[in-house]
Amino acid sequence: QKEVEQNSGPLSVPEGAIASLNCTYSDRGSQSFFWYRQYSGKSPELIMFIYSNGDKEDGRFTAQLNKASQYVSLLIRDSQPSDSATYLCALGGGADGLTFGKGTHLIIQP
């Protein structure tokens, strides 16, 4: 069974700093990797996806993938209080839906 490991936090970061969120996974056959954001009491929403080793940038967000180390990360530059949420790492690409980690609770301190 696929497993996705994340530090549950909370991770506290000052406003304007870089927030670094990490995720490791067990299934070497996973093809797609996702970061979802979930505000308290709300449903998850997709932030970014990455398929290939290396970095992928989208605005203030950068996803990093290292398949050899089975490691995915998300960097948030110039963190804002509105970035405070739980960030879920997920694996996909198979016929069995997405497998989510427990999420990391991020707090951006003004």
Add this chain to the structure above:
Amino acid sequence: EAGVAQSPRYKIIEKRQSVAFWCNPISGHATLYWYQQILGQGPKLLIQFQNNGVVDDSQLPKDRFSAERLKGVDSTLKIQPAKLEDSAVYLCASSLDLAGTLTGELFFGEGSRLTVL
């Protein structure tokens, strides 16, 4: 474009009672997912439909949970009898097709929060 609709938003029942949740996916979305999210955990896939066929239900506790998507559109998830550990948010999501697991383009509803006393 209307999003994924779920009802009821909240439900409180006693253990051993039954409950049903309804989901209407985004129009034209062939793939529908039910996830269970227990407080402090990530969503766990219960069942995945492609049109009205089941793609994966390996994590569905079939002794008490059932789900159907008879006409390939709306879906219902039922729990009977409920246990205390079933207290969770039940999230319905849809994607255009099975490629949703490649692109991550799953659109989630607001969820149905179940409390079992």
